Amino acid sequence: MGERWRVEVDRGVCVGSGLCAGTAPGAFRLDTARQSHPTDPEAEASGAVLAAAESCPVEAITVRALDSGAAIFPPDEPDEPHPR
16 A cells, blocks of 8 residues: 545635646545545545646645655745844
């Protein structure tokens, strides 16, 4: 079995563009309110899921490694340098 990801959509941010469902139709669906939902919140790692997250115009999709919780998308930002 390969790497698995936790896929989440922040429906408070989602604008219902449908790009995710068009990019990865097996991984995302839109409900009657045009809000995106992952079809499997604990999905196999896939280029299509990553491309869907990257194409979201409002970055409503979060993808993390299921085992470690490490950010896949959006990537964790490096810490800001501390002023001296």
